[in-house]
Amino acid sequence: HVQLVESGGGSVQAGGSLRLSCAASGYTYSRHCVGWFRQPLVNERAGVAVVDTDGTTDYADFVKGRFTIVKDSAQDMLYLEMNQLKVEDTATYFCAVNRGCNAVWSGTPWVKGQGTQVTVS
Numbered sequence: 001h002v003q004l005v006e007s008g009g010g011s012v013q014a015g016g017s018l019r020l021s022c023a024a025s026g027y028t029y030s031r032h033c034v035g036w037f038r039q040p041l042v043n044e045r046a047g048v049a050v051v052d053t054d055g056t057t058d059y060a061d062f063v064k065g066r067f068t069i070v071k072d073s074a075q076d077m078l079y080l081e082m083n084q085l086k087v088e089d090t091a092t093y094f095c096a097v098n099r100g101c102n103a104v105w106s107g108t109p110w111v112k113g114q115g116t117q118v119t120v121s
Contacts, residue, residue: 003113004022013121021079022036032099037106046107047106049068055071078095085118090121096109098111
């Protein structure tokens with residue numbers, strides 16, 4: 001049974017930083033694409049960042065230069081370091097796992113966590 005559990009969300013002022021964490025159980029991160037997508041209250045869900053099986057990372061244009069995704073395969077942990085947060089970054093952030101990265105980008109992965117809320121004011 002694969003389970004992903006996110007943590008680290010919260011409320012922060014614009015320009016601030018947060019670090020999201022995702023712990024995996026029943027699964028090893030090294031086998032699939034892993035990443036984060038977000039679901040704002042009004043707009044559609046959108047992929048934020050991914051780490052592919054070969055270790056390459058990719059980011060949505062709207063977070064490039066501000067967010068960093070980090071995969072710790074030894075601990076089966078995934079992180080999203082978010083800096084220079086903007087009001088429009090407000091959303092529920094989900095950790096995701098899928099064989100390919102396309103489903104992570106679209107927010108329709110094989111497995112996702114319960115989400116953690118990030119509110120920027």
